[in-house]
Amino acid sequence: MKIAILGGTGNIGKGFALRWGQKHEIIIGSRDIDKAEAVAAEYNEVLETHGYKPVITGTDNRTAAEKAEIIVVAIRYNQLAPVMELIYPVISDKVVISVVVPMEKNSCYISPGSNYPRTPIESEEFNTEYFCFSIPEAGSAAQEIFTMIPESTELVAAFHTVPAKKLADLDMELDYDIGVCGNSMHSKELVFGLVRDISNMRPLDIGPLETAGMVESLTPLLINVAARNKMRDVSLKFI
Template sequence: MKIAIIGGTGSIGKGFALRWGQKHQVIVGSREQEKARAKAAEYNGILKDYGFKADISGDVNEKAASEADVVLLAIRYGQIASTIEQIKPGLEGKIVISVVVPMEKDRCIIVPEGVPLEIPTNSREDYKADYFCYVTPPAGSAAQEIAPLLPERTELVSAFHNVPAAKLANLDIELNYDVGVCGNSMHSKNIVFGLVRDIPGMRPMDIGPIETSSMVESITPLLVNVAIRNHMKDVGIKFVD
């Protein structure tokens, strides 16, 4: 399978490229072609050192998307509209996976008793929280904001939100995480289930339709807060019964 990682030069993109590059043809996407190609060469070199003959290439986002079977959006929430506009012509009829999480620290405001809810902009610094929070998009989740921006025959799946980037990119570490998968088509979800299983130690969990994405996306800031406050690193999730 040919997988384009839009934002593939970032930390989470690196992890996916190294894990999927062992079995699939991966295209690292970036706004800058030279940067994409340099990172692709770096990832090929890492996998070669581990004994894998990888086929990772790099190109600008729009070309990467147009050449792939599956397109992974490993971008920041604020880049959604501009990135999809850039790659939209190459998304028709394909599966798009969103790992986007709208979380921030600066937007978390604690309002003490007696302070007006409408805090003046110049006073907001005094009320910022010291934890990360999920910033709920107007549509309900990042995935629900992405959905109407895609071509009609494109199938959207949201997944991999709670996978620690550092551990994903460290091939010396054995992973042991569950991955929540949300989507409206069992065809596309089954393909993503397979991509989850292609990463040793990962187990896919069907969460429901794309409307359930907010539940999974919002776990990420929770995990970050748990890690920071309890002196842990790269916290993930595992469901037990």
């Protein structure tokens, strides 16, 4: 299959390209064509050193979406509207996978011995930062994207809990479960296959697109767990 990764020059995009580039044709999309081409060459070199013959190219986001059968939207939430407007004319009858998470960093002040956040009025109070899920008006980033695509385009939300660094490390097997949300079993089955293309990963059907907010909110949760418990790149496994 031809898979476009919009935001393919970022951390999570690199992991997708290296894992799926072993079996599929990958098109890296970016606002900067030169950067996309340079990164594509870098990914090809990495895969070649591991014994693969990859076909990874780089171009702008619209051209990448136009050439592909499956489009992975792996960009920041604040870039969503302009990118979706850009690719709208070329994504009819295709499958879009949203990896987008709307989240933000917050902070509060906690007094020693207190369970309650306070206003910073005493010197012994300290600041603690954490990430939280910033709920869009539509309920999730995926539901928002649904309002930005043609009727014939199928949308799936998935891969929100994959640690980017581990995904890009081809020496690691990822024994994780991946939640998949969507309204079409046709597109879900395609995504299940992409999950299984990554050794040891298991796809789980979470439900329709309306459940995507629950899955998206797991990303800031996992980041907070890792940061506050001195862990790295945590993910999920249902047992």
